[in-house]
Amino acid sequence: MDGLHSALREHSYLADRGLTTALFLALRLSRPLFLEGEAGVGKTAVATALSAALGRRLLRLQCYEGLDIHQAVYEWNYTRQMLHIRLLEARGERPQEQDLFGPAYLLRRPLLEAIDNSDPLPPVLLIDEIDRSDAEFEAYLLEVLSDFQISIPEIGTIQALHPPVVIVTSNRTREVHDALKRRCLYHWIEYPTLEREYEILTLRLPGLPDRLARQVTAFVQGLRQLELYKVPGIAETLDWAEALVALDREELELELVEDTLGALLKVQEDLAALRGDRLRQLLTQVEAAG
Amino acid sequence: MPDGRLLRNILHFVRLLRDLGLQVDPHRARLFAQALAQVGVAERSDFYFAARSCLIYRQQDLADFDRAFEAFWRSRFRGGIPLTLPARPRRRAAESDPTPGRGPSAGIEPEPAQGVGPLAYSAAEALRQKDFAELTAEELEQVRRLMRKVAWRLGKHPGRRQRAGKGRLPDHRRTFRSSLRYGGEPLVWALRQPRPKFRPLVVLADVSGSMEPYSRVLLEFLYGLAHGLDQPPEIFVFSTRLTRITRALRSQGAEQALRGVFREVLDWSGGTRIGEALRQFNLHWARRVVSGGAVVAIISDGLDRGQTELLRSEVARLQRSCWRLMWLNPLLGSPDYEPLAQGMRAALPFVDDFLPANNLARLEELALQLQRAAARQAKAGRPAPRQAFRPPRRQVGVTSSRRRGYSL
Numbered sequence: 001m002d003g004l005h006s007a008l009r010e011h012s013y014l015a016d017r018g019l020t021t022a023l024f025l026a027l028r029l030s031r032p033l034f035l036e037g038e039a040g041v042g043k044t045a046v047a048t049a050l051s052a053a054l055g056r057r058l059l060r061l062q063c064y065e066g067l068d069i070h071q072a073v074y075e076w077n078y079t080r081q082m083l084h085i086r087l088l089e090a091r092g093e094r095p096q097e098q099d100l101f102g103p104a105y106l107l108r109r110p111l112l113e114a115i116d117n118s119d120p121l122p123p124v125l126l127i128d129e130i131d132r133s134d135a136e137f138e139a140y141l142l143e144v145l146s147d148f149q150i151s152i153p154e155i156g157t158i159q160a161l162h163p164p165v166v167i168v169t170s171n172r173t174r175e176v177h178d179a180l181k182r183r184c185l186y187h188w189i190e191y192p193t194l195e196r197e198y199e200i201l202t203l204r205l206p207g208l209p210d211r212l213a214r215q216v217t218a219f220v221q222g223l224r225q226l227e228l229y230k231v232p233g234i235a236e237t238l239d240w241a242e243a244l245v246a247l248d249r250e251e252l253e254l255e256l257v258e259d260t261l262g263a264l265l266k267v268q269e270d271l272a273a274l275r276g277d278r279l280r281q282l283l284t285q286v287e288a289a290g
Numbered sequence: 291m292p293d294g295r296l297l298r299n300i301l302h303f304v305r306l307l308r309d310l311g312l313q314v315d316p317h318r319a320r321l322f323a324q325a326l327a328q329v330g331v332a333e334r335s336d337f338y339f340a341a342r343s344c345l346i347y348r349q350q351d352l353a354d355f356d357r358a359f360e361a362f363w364r365s366r367f368r369g370g371i372p373l374t375l376p377a378r379p380r381r382r383a384a385e386s387d388p389t390p391g392r393g394p395s396a397g398i399e400p401e402p403a404q405g406v407g408p409l410a411y412s413a414a415e416a417l418r419q420k421d422f423a424e425l426t427a428e429e430l431e432q433v434r435r436l437m438r439k440v441a442w443r444l445g446k447h448p449g450r451r452q453r454a455g456k457g458r459l460p461d462h463r464r465t466f467r468s469s470l471r472y473g474g475e476p477l478v479w480a481l482r483q484p485r486p487k488f489r490p491l492v493v494l495a496d497v498s499g500s501m502e503p504y505s506r507v508l509l510e511f512l513y514g515l516a517h518g519l520d521q522p523p524e525i526f527v528f529s530t531r532l533t534r535i536t537r538a539l540r541s542q543g544a545e546q547a548l549r550g551v552f553r554e555v556l557d558w559s560g561g562t563r564i565g566e567a568l569r570q571f572n573l574h575w576a577r578r579v580v581s582g583g584a585v586v587a588i589i590s591d592g593l594d595r596g597q598t599e600l601l602r603s604e605v606a607r608l609q610r611s612c613w614r615l616m617w618l619n620p621l622l623g624s625p626d627y628e629p630l631a632q633g634m635r636a637a638l639p640f641v642d643d644f645l646p647a648n649n650l651a652r653l654e655e656l657a658l659q660l661q662r663a664a665a666r667q668a669k670a671g672r673p674a675p676r677q678a679f680r681p682p683r684r685q686v687g688v689t690s691s692r693r694r695g696y697s698l
Contacts, residue, residue, distance in 0.1 A: 017335050021335075021343065022343040024329065025344070029324055029325060065449070065582070068451065075463075076462075078463075174581060175578070184347070186346060186348075187339075187343050188349045228573075229572065
């Protein structure tokens with residue numbers, strides 16, 4: 001388990017003990033891992049880091065409403081099939097159905113690729129933002145995730161020789177059905193603590209001055225205590241810190257924060273609520289803590 | 291596999307979780323046993339996280355899980371098994387206090403033994419028009435029966451999924467399949483069209499003191515909605531704070547469901563802070579439940595005792611995030627009601643439909659309205675402007691001449 005932690009760290013991902021345990025178990029028990037948490041706490045990033053750390057291919061399926069089998073699993077290459085028929089006709093032959101529905105005409109989408117591939121190590125399959133897809137797709141995933149098999153009527157059932165590592169993420173924009181979650185290991189990612197966020201920041205942005213890193217973390221942690229419509233995640237912290245580095249600043253000042261706050265807060269009401277006194281107050285706290 | 295002692299401990303832990311009302315499938319318990327074989331039991335944090343990722347699968351269960359884990363881990367070293375858990379304030383309080391004062395009790399009384407015969411037309415009609423607040427116990431029972439017959443059909447909007455049909459998008463798959471019949475000649479071009487999808491419904495119901503005369507019927511109404519719609523709605527109640535009762539209402543059987551609701555709602559007939567409740571909703575729930583062109587219905591008399599400014603800004607925000615904001619006001623049914631209450635006046639400019647909800651006839655009309663609004667929209671094929679159905683009834687409570695145009 002410690003090996004996994006340091007492998008992830010080498011790929012700039014700092015996982016806490018809980019996440020490491022969950023990932024470790026997902027690997028050992030060959031179970032999909034269902035990751036939930038607010039936006040920007042590093043759910044997608046962990047899949048990227050994991051595939052890099054394990055030296056496996058990453059297959060990513062971004063979910064959206066209306067996502068169906070043809071975009072997620074497979075589709076026949078109709079143009080090619082048509083051309084093939086024309087070619088046969090020109091030669092005076094009749095097309096045979098089994099020729100047309102063979103592997104050569106199959107367009108393989110992420111789910112099929114994850115089940116049926118010739119990789120030396122099974123790939124990491126990231127099913128991103130499952131909450132954006134609809135109930136129909138969730139129901140379909142049940143079969144894929146419990147048996148790691150896919151049925152294509154024209155070909156038959158394809159079974160994974162070695163099940164892929166599956167990571168499912170959700171932002172909780174809607175409640176994902178329990179049936180799907182029950183088939184997975186579950187981990188809820190919290191916002192990081194002050195020390196942890198500081199560590200992440202220095203790990204990801206080595207060029208960031210130490211004093212600024214401390215101030216940025218303290219400021220963001222303070223922001224999370226306020227009642228905001230959209231609380232900034234680690235992704236936003238990193239964006240902001242990067243912006244500050246690009247501006248070549250060493251220290252947080254009121255004016256600087258006001259100008260760059262858009263990198264942290266993306267809701268107009270939140271920005272409006274924070275301008276002026278509350279911002280000054282927060283900065284004073286940061287000063288006092290630093 | 292773990293040895294017998296460990297297995298026994300696992301089972302005890304699972305039982306603790308079940309005692310707290312968490313669902314733990316047997317297969318997840320087995321998964322946990324397998325997980326322990328991987329991470330060992332020496333480290334408390336490893337044990338904790340392994341248990342957490344295997345045994346629960348909902349964020350809202352985390353707190354209960356932590357309490358059970360704490361109790362379990364402490365007892366582990368004493369070799370004993372904890373038989374009692376630290377009291378869980380909310381549920382305990384509700385269970386040990388089934389006094390009638392806790393809520394509108396009529397809703398959970400068992401059905402009366404004597405049957406209620408079919409009503410003559412005129413009697414039924416009178417009952418439909420009678421204000422909920424003035425119903426006798428017997429009439430209430432009849433209304434409850436009638437209410438179950440109201441067909442709740444929420445309108446549809448064109449979804450993102452496609453089905454075979456006469457739309458404009460080509461269906462390569464079917465075209466190609468059928469072309470095989472003609473020696474590979476695509477004679478028939480198959481098409482796809484969007485498959486209509488039900489609009490999600492979110493209900494925010496006021497159960498504060500001033501709404502008390504209506505709350506018995508209101509709960510029946512909410513139960514009917516929760517079970518009558520093809521796509522179950524999200525339901526919240528509020529007086530001083532916001533409580534989500536979607537899951538409680540989904541239980542089978544009106545009696546059990548309503549009992550569950552009473553257990554969860556701690557502020558029946560309390561004061562009214564609509565603005566605060568809406569703020570809680572906007573902050574914590576709107577992003578999750580108001581999506582995909584949702585209809586949001588607020589049921590309240592608008593007698594607000596909180597900050598008017600807060601109410602205004604939160605209603606405005608809510609309206610911007612949903613497809614249509616309805617406000618059902620039971621007071622609107624009375625002939626001389628005018629929305630003078632400050633809260634109501636503040637909210638009104640942001641409400642798309644301002645409707646009365648004081649008797650059965652009005653509710654039936656509401657059912658129709660929900661269906662019609664979206665049917666028109668489906669015909670148009672794109673979101674119709676809000677103005678289109680903001681008909682005379684939006685202003686209905688304001689002057690008596692307009693109100694006359696409102697009858698069925």
